[in-house]
Amino acid sequence: MSKRSVVLVVSLFAIIGFAVAAFFYDRASTDPQAEVPVPKASSLVRFHSPSFGPADAPVTIVEFFDPSCESCRAFYPIVKQMMAKHPSDVRLVLRYVRLHKGSEEAIRILETARKQGVFVPVLEAVLESQGQWHDDATASAAWTAAGQAGLDVDKAREQMMSADITATVEKDAADATAVGVSKTPTFFVNGKPLTNFGAQPLYDLIRGEIDQSR
Template structure:
């Protein structure tokens, strides 16, 4: 089954679970604790990345993610549901990949929201509004959704010019290339790539890693 067909098959579940997912999605900004092998850990987990879940979780889930990606939006509630069903066992690390016309603007918006301490709610709002801004290089509707979620847009417009964000984008792009990311979302579970793309393979690999940690 193709990646597109797989995503279409889960999109209904994604829509149903989207609103409830935020309840379980608690962000932290601590330095991630790599679970991957030494050869790949440095390319998968960086101190600057948004992270969700406890630092000492037995499973580190790295997602190479594009906020403009429809598949990433579809997987949003699925990943949150997996975290909710395995409390304390999964730490999610987000890495950015820019594949669409508005991707960089959207990522800069998200990084500005981190500075204001409103990243989780802005991320959810931006993803929920994605169909309205997906093909817009200026992501106007994403900005509107972020503002409604609590972002100070005037300050964020200044913060997106930060050299720190430039460095984040450059490092994530280099790491995505180094580990062979060719599309989004791409997942690594404790440094291991999925055997095939899909929600079930992701769930199975996570459960296997949790079981091994017990």
């Protein structure tokens, strides 16, 4: 396949991914008329939050994220691609939101994966299998996928109700409420809310913050 063909194929998948994300984003909203206010920085980035990219990156994306959310799943490769374009300039901080029956169970799976050092493969496996456990309170298929991705499931089930994981779940829920998050994914870039949802508006906001930092 020629280089031009590869670019066209990648672009096509990005467009399809965005279209799916935009569709489910509207469905995930609990208050379609709500506007996200500009939050205090302390409500966005917490020391306990999963973070990807350089700690000293000039641009920080904060994503309020529900592992049960179809739009979050569709946006995952889009955000990953954006970060790959600017590896030294951007970091991503994930904050958890619980909007579905299986959300909290999946969040606890991810946090045990972080304790075991297998967060990324488990995250990707849980998202890939989302259709099999979405709105299942026990998220049984997510557990199966996580185990196949390298999670020690028996150990994880012992860890999942630990005080620190519970504190993370509750703090993220409180911060999401404090900043007015009513749908997922909700993005902030250097504290600025993404008011026009979409892949291109998000990239434009990131690119603008990178340019300002130079």
